Amino acid sequence: METPEKLNFIEEIVEASIRNGEPRVHTRFPPEPNGYLHIGHAKSICLNFGIAKKYHGKCNLRFDDTNPVKEDTEYVDSIKADIRWLGFEWDGEYYASDYFEQLYGWAVELIKKGKAYVDDQSQEEIRTGRGTVTQPGTNSPFRDRSTEENLDLFARMRAGEFAEGTRVLRAKIDMAHPNMLMRDPLMYRIIHAEHHRTGDKWCIYPMYDYAHGESDSIERITHSICTLEFDVHRPLYDWFIEQLGIFPSHQYEFARLNINYTVMSKRKLLQLVQEKHVTGWDDPRMPTICGLRRRGYTPEAIRLFAEKVGVAKRDNVIDLGLLEWCAREELNRTALRRMAVLDPIKVVIANYPEGQTEWIECVNNPEDAEAGTRKVPFSREVYIERDDFMTDPPKKYYRLSPGGEVRLRYGYIIKCDEVLYDAQGHVAELRCSYDPLSLGGGSSDGRKVKGIIHWVSAPDAVPVQVQLFDRLFAVESPDEAPEGGTFLDNLNPQSLRIVTAQCEPSLAEAVKGDRFQFERLGYFCVDHSEIDPQPEGCAPVFNRIVTLKDSWAKIAGGEGK
């Protein structure tokens, strides 16, 4: 017997509609092609496509392209690629712009019914006429134009006789309505601009509120799922559908995703790109889908995240750590282990034969026996991590220190006999000795060492560039600008650190799409920009996707780095 699955409130609504006799489930994901998708969209995508799949229904992809000045096919293409990468396929690809003629016809119908009128007021006059949230609006002097005049003017708007901003079509509802959206909302405005799909065919464009519900209706969407800020739009959504007597789609709202240390608004993400605070939409520090992809996140991890954050109506701020946890959850099972040293110090093993190379067998993935083993070269000189040695170690430090012993992972136990310093007093080199009987476990006298560290044979090491990322913003709520500043003042100046790491030789052959765990350091992938690709055949650059959980860092407090 299956454990009963917990439903989110949208799924409950869907199941209720099925119980009430609605035979179909049809959702849609309706992005405006004016920017790149981000992790918040991923939540919506997982919800809409997930519900369609779960209830054997359909999910359309519809581009809400009603504002030609902001939209571009560049974004259409990236959105489609991102959805597919996330693992979803739409049942139909539609564009609001495909419905312009139908929408126009319905507008004419509303004019004829006395439910819409052409307003000649200026933008400023319309704004003041709308009143405020506490004061009712006032009727436009053009509100009671004759049907004939409205029809004529609207046709001439379409014909391009008027300049932008001179006339709009408005729904005639109620200028005193307590819901501002119902105070004779705009249906059409004049925009003399090239549309990325309809070209110059139109110079009047429908507003979101007029286009969205009708587009849902045309596609016979049963459950139109959107974010909370649209809930005040729902009466208007319903009003147009009811006036027109068309298929009754229904809108349901859920709380959008927020993540701490992250900004999610398209406007701010665009600003980060345009002002070059990041390298582009796919900068690995960006919360965009393409950024996360480049960073090395997998579709599975993002889907798991969407599942973990849940769906409700409460405003929420998810801990960035949860997203990282989702990445580790999968990568721990799947990523091959490799050794790399990010910040090397050289270790010379004085009693190891000069010129000798041993090939040591290392496990590729302890979580997956089928991943097998590989041989890694070992020699008299190795690199170890600077963090893995301390001249004056604190209590419970298991790593190397003067006179102390540590095991080189899969290799020998070494003992630190001497520390060499450079002119600045930094540790330059360690002189060690090894226990020849300790290879792969055990030791000459049965003693155990607690510490195990990763290493790379110095003469065999391959230097590669590694990009280490930290959160893009230094504060939990980056949207809250400091006194007199902007959200940009919250940027984390240390969000990117580039180092040259010394790697085991096999890593030189890594290609796009490869993901590894560098033992004890985290999960890494080969960097690859789709937007600005590097030439083929270059040495790989690695991105750190996420660190490993590090309980030593917690014990050591600020001592590590």
Next chain:
RNA sequence: UGACCCAUGGUGUAAUGGUAACACAGCAGAUUUUGGUUCUGUUAUUCUAGGUUCGAGUCCUGGUGGGUCAACCA
């Protein structure tokens, strides 16, 4: 001082009038050739005041707090 939405551990999400639970985070321990993984244990929750009821996180009313709405954006 309008309309609408929301309020459950630190963070999220369940509990559909009947024992407040799950995940992440935290803490403690076990295992471990990754201070990883895994396993075990554990800390901590119903905004407030009334009301209805045998019984309220759940229903009702008031309050408080948060959010959304006054683009010719979506």
